[in-house]
Amino acid sequence: MAEGDSILRLAQRMRARLEGAEVSVRTPGPRRPDGLAATELNGRTLDRVESRGKHLLFHFDGGLALHSHLGMKGSWQLYANGERWRRPAHQAWIVLVGNGVEAVNFGGSKLRIVPEAQLGRDPRLARLGPDLLADDFDPDVPAARIRSAGPDLRLGDALLGQRLVAGIGNIFRSEGCFAAGIDPRTPVGAVSDEELVAVLDATRALMLDSVETGRQPKQVYRRAGMPCQTCGTKILSQAQGETARTTYWCPSCQPPARD
Numbered sequence: 001m002a003e004g005d006s007i008l009r010l011a012q013r014m015r016a017r018l019e020g021a022e023v024s025v026r027t028p029g030p031r032r033p034d035g036l037a038a039t040e041l042n043g044r045t046l047d048r049v050e051s052r053g054k055h056l057l058f059h060f061d062g063g064l065a066l067h068s069h070l071g072m073k074g075s076w077q078l079y080a081n082g083e084r085w086r087r088p089a090h091q092a093w094i095v096l097v098g099n100g101v102e103a104v105n106f107g108g109s110k111l112r113i114v115p116e117a118q119l120g121r122d123p124r125l126a127r128l129g130p131d132l133l134a135d136d137f138d139p140d141v142p143a144a145r146i147r148s149a150g151p152d153l154r155l156g157d158a159l160l161g162q163r164l165v166a167g168i169g170n171i172f173r174s175e176g177c178f179a180a181g182i183d184p185r186t187p188v189g190a191v192s193d194e195e196l197v198a199v200l201d202a203t204r205a206l207m208l209d210s211v212e213t214g215r216q217p218k219q220v221y222r223r224a225g226m227p228c229q230t231c232g233t234k235i236l237s238q239a240q241g242e243t244a245r246t247t248y249w250c251p252s253c254q255p256p257a258r259d
């Protein structure tokens, strides 16, 4: 699944190649975006591409927006005009063409075209916590939101939930907790304010590094049963939270919280 780092990278590439372009739109597959007809975007200028957590927002002149969420399996791919796509055209949900570039969306959990004024009414956008990768990110804001969710919430679930802080997926909640030396199963009531800020800062630093380099950390994620690269202890894993997605941690580098 694309996490906030991948979405920010995508937004940066789209900005560089498509921002300011007058676009034409195609929908080669059977699936249509929700909301307004895709043809409404034809001939409009793409003013701005924005990432917000795991959501990608395209803002067009005349006050229209295209809202995309890739879910577990979706992707956006950029091609030069006429270049051969890596997936069949009938699988494409929408294609934005401009500046000699084709931006193609394959799959995903959401694609809709709405007036800007309606954008914020989408429940998933409206409930989104502060974007971990925003330029003006202040860890005290999500730290306070995490506190307000109650002491029993597990740290790993708080990081993944999107409502308290947005952008973190399964890789970075495990890697961020490892970097901060905190067991992801710890109830937030047993985590100090300093530790909470430290885990948010550590996760943000890892994700921004991934935006820069395209490389994601691999200290614990999907390394269950393998030795920790820091201390040699066997990495553990456990399904965690409502969605039961697997969390990974090192029991020595991330000791369990004391009662």
Ligand SMILES: [Zn+2]
Residues within 6 Å of the ligand: 228, 229, 230, 231, 232, 233, 250, 251, 252, 253, 254
């Ligand atoms: Zn270790």
